[in-house]
Amino acid sequence: MECTLFRGGPTGLRIIIPQQQIRMDTFVEADSISITTTHLRFGGRRFWFQCECGRRCGRLYLPPGQHVFRCRICNNLTYRSAQEHDQREYDLARNLSAMMTALQSKKTRRRLLGVGAMTLNMKWSRRKAGRKVARQGIRSAVK
Secondary structure, eight states: OOOEEEEOSTTSEEEEEOOEEEETTEEEOOEEEEEEEEEOTTSOEEEEEEOTTSOEESOOBOOTTOOSOBOTTTTTOOOHHHHHOOHHHHHHHHOHHHHHHHHTOSSHHHHHHHHHHHHHHHHHHHHHHHHHHHHHHHHHHHO
16 A cells, blocks of 8 residues: 655645555545644644544544545444444343343244343342442451
8 A cells, every 4th residue: 555645734744645456356546634633731742634524533444345544433433342232131131020021032032132131130240249248348357
């Protein structure tokens, strides 16, 4: 991948990316990315890429099927943990009667959701019990 640092932009620096083919199936369109800075609290400067949407970011991404570098928001990228989180499990784990109904459901997906909620509930119970034991140990040590 070729790019050159060029004078221009808000800080006087700009990265110029010519149109090029990276792999047989991937090419990058010609683009110009500005570099901006912020002043650090104890002196110095931090350099940022200025995305096309106006956001400052430390990294730009080129996901499969895209031809220009953009930030996470522009490329609609999310973290894996956010994709795997299912709020319905948490809601069921807090409502025991709903969790039991889900576990007894005839639909497989609903039962699996109930199993996930039950796992969360057990995890929370163990954590709560551990805190209780720790508190009792501190109280007995103080006496």
